Amino acid sequence: xxxxxxxxxxxxxxxxxxxxxxxxxxxxxxxxxxxxxxxxxxxxxxxxxxxxxxxxxxxxxxxxxxxxxxxxxxxxxxxxxxxxxxxxxxxxxxxxxxxxxxxxxxxxxxxxxxxxxxxxxxxxxxxxxxxxxxxxxxxxxxxxxxxxxxxxxxxxxxxxxxxxxxxxxxxxxxxxxxxxxxxxxxxxxxxxxxxxxxxxxxxxxxxxxxxxxxxxxxxxxxxxxxxxxxxxxxxxxxx
Numbered sequence: 469x470x471x472x473x474x475x476x477x478x479x480x481x482x483x484x485x486x487x488x489x490x491x492x493x494x495x496x497x498x499x500x501x502x503x504x505x506x507x508x509x510x511x512x513x514x515x516x517x518x519x520x521x522x523x524x525x526x527x528x529x530x531x532x533x534x535x536x537x538x539x540x541x542x543x544x545x546x547x548x549x550x551x552x553x554x555x556x557x558x559x560x561x562x563x564x565x566x567x568x569x570x571x572x573x574x575x576x577x578x579x580x581x582x583x584x585x586x587x588x589x590x591x592x593x594x595x596x597x598x599x600x601x602x603x604x605x606x607x608x609x610x611x612x613x614x615x616x617x618x619x620x621x622x623x624x625x626x627x628x629x630x631x632x633x634x635x636x637x638x639x640x641x642x643x644x645x646x647x648x649x650x651x652x653x654x655x656x657x658x659x660x661x662x663x664x665x666x667x668x669x670x671x672x673x674x675x676x677x678x679x680x681x682x683x684x685x686x687x688x689x690x691x692x693x694x695x696x697x698x699x700x701x702x703x704x705x706x707x
Contacts, residue, residue, distance in 0.1 A: 510585025546593035563588035563695035575705035578636035598671035
């Protein structure tokens with residue numbers, strides 16, 4: 469879709485092993501994406517989120533910073549994997565595909581792309597990332613210490629989203645939005661804290677289903693379907 473897509477594909481083929489590696493990959497993607505690419509604006513917001521997580525981890529702001537760092541890496545790998553699939557001509561999860569196929573739709577606002585990406589990443593990917601992190605580190609989603617670290621990020625993330633709503637409140641090509649549109653109502657109805665809480669609950673359900681792969685697959689298909697519906701609502705062009 470964009471002439472630099474082969475470069476993006478090369479960037480996401482090697483999974484990151486650290487938060488620093490995640491940040492480098494996000495910066496590289498941002499450096500290649502044009503302003504006319506909706507992917508840039510989700511990636512831009514995700515980079516800010518990741519940098520905030522890194523700062524909190526490095527400052528000792530968590531009871532178990534190593535667990536949060538591992539979660540950050542596992543989480544990012546799912547975004548990169550979805551992007552790699554799309555750029556390789558393979559089907560990514562439907563919630564990601566709706567964003568990837570509309571990357572160049574100029575009538576959509578930058579904030580819509582940003583929130584649609586966050587919607588796919590949190591509602592679909594985060595439960596998987598939480599489970600993968602516990603597989604690596606031990607423990608399970610009943611761990612209150614790690615849950616408390618996880619929810620401690622909510623205030624920071626809410627602040628970043630609110631700031632992004634102001635910065636990205638223009639069409640993809642930076643044209644002003646009309647004074648009244650569906651964008652304000654649609655974005656206002658989306659809560660990162662509520663989405664992250666649901667993601668943890670879904671991770672707990674998946675943890676209990678992990679011994680029954682058909683049930684896990686069915687659950688993820690349903691979750692992808694619901695997240696795709698939300699993504700389509702978030703990416704309705706602005707009249």
